[in-house]
Amino acid sequence: MKPEVVMRVRSQAAGFWRVLGFDKYTGQGWEISRNDEAFKLTRPRWSYQFYLNPFPNAPQTQEVIQSYTIVSQLPNLIPALSKPRELYFPTPEVAIDAEGGLRSPVELAEGLTYTVISNVPLRDRTSLGLAGTDYPKSVRRFYLDVPPKIAAKVRKKTEEILAARTRVSQSERPIDSPYEKALYLAQYLKQNPNYKIEKQLPYLEETEDLVEAFLFGYKNSPPGQKVTGGYPDHFSTVLTIMLRSIGIPARLIGGFDTGEFNPFTGLYIVKNTDAFLMTEVYFPRYGWFAFNPIPGYPLIPPSVEDNQTFSALESFWKWVAGWLPTPLRSSLESLVGWLIGWFALILGWFWAQFSRGWVGLFSGLIAAIGISFIGWLLWEQWRKWRYRRWLAKLPPVEGIYQEMLKDLAGRGLAKPRAQTPLEYAAAMKRDRTIDEAEVIDEVSQAYVRWKYGGETGNLSQLRQLVENLKRSNLKKLKKRWFER
Secondary structure (H helix, E strand, O other): OOOOEEEEEEEOOOOOEEEEEEOEEOOOOEEOOOHHHOEEEEOOOOOOEEEOOOOOOOOOEEEEEEEEEEOOOEOOEEOEOOOEEEEEOOOOEEEEOOOOOEEOOOOEOOOOEEEEEEEEEOOOHHHHHOOOOOOOHHHHHHHOOOOHHHHHHHHHHHHHHHHHHHHHOOOOOOOOOHHHHHHHHHHHHHHOOOOOEOOOOOOOOOOOOHHHHHHHOOOOOOOOOOOOOEOHHHHHHHHHHHHHHOOOOEEEEEEEOOOEEEOOOOEEEEEHHHEEEEEEEEEOOOEEEEEOOOOOOOOOOOOHHHHOHHHHHHHHHHHHHHHOOHHHHHHHHHHHHHHHHHHHHHHHHHHHHHOOOHHHHHHHHHHHHHHHHHHHHHHHHHHHHHHHHHHHHOOHHHHHHHHHHHHHHHOOOOOOOOOOHHHHHHHHHHHOOHHHHHHHHHHHHHHHHHHHHOOOOOHHHHHHHHHHHHHHHHHHHHHHHHHO
């Protein structure tokens, strides 16, 4: 496909520009079972405003305003962020389908501009982990269906994957909720070396099921081989059916990735190559949340949470202050007062030095530099201590892998979040020497074998490889220094 700009978006937050959803799996594709049940809405003659869903359907949401300009003609499906509340659109009527998609009575022509206001649900891992399994009847009816001929086989495979994860990493967060299961299965499909994106797949027979072929091998695989995996969108299909097989409601959704942000115009430039499918999972009282198992993409699509750092921190501190008992609050106030007193004393000393003329000024500057240097040393030691403590809590293989990643990140070779370990190792073969690339590949392979197969491997050898990798970098730095 030749890349071509299809629309420009101005939005208060990045996100997945959702277009449509599918609920019925046919064995080789997807359909919308209630395609004719779209609900029509008519706007007043004097306004372009449509009220779509005025009541938030999740405990916590954030209003996000988006404006879209169509650059290349699109079908009559209207892209929008999750949970649109209001739509400003130039047609007399629009429709909402059963999967939450917006539809126009005409195709979206070049030059069309419209605005959407969405109540985007906030994604909180702890809350969603406690959402439970009390699914409404309508959800169970449409989003748990799995073809009978593959249901038992896929369920068994899914349960084996989850059980293996529990055996391998007992120290990590347990997989005891639908949210954690969805998260891990998406990671598994994204990172497992047995399931890769294939450029050319064997022919799929009419009676052959896509999910079964993806997981267990295509019937028309070359002699002596068993081809597994598939095209990018197949990963989302497989995740959806795996979740359904263990009783977790899921559906397939299609739309456009965020696109490339232009800092000069403030617009997201969205191309036709940004279109893909991913999985949405239902959580009682919270609604639908997306997971992306496709290799090379972030596991969780960008959303409003990416902009919540400071407000979340502020809310946390307010919550802590509200629950603190009076004696503890008084102690904290005394501590803060003591720190302020010392700060005022040091500030006064510096002011007195500066008031003494040039000699005092230089004395104050030297003291400030000394104090700053000591503070920096203490900060660095604390960071190292905290890092070593974090490594010690990790399983041995993961600790070795994370130590290697930190060393490489210090050289400016940080691993992108969207890359799987094996994709990162392959990229390093193009940028590093043969010896270094082989070490990175071997440690990455060992990490993947441990995470998805429970193989511990030779830990002492892995540690030695990482140490050798660090030493090779030190030798290079020393050589460059002497050459100067």
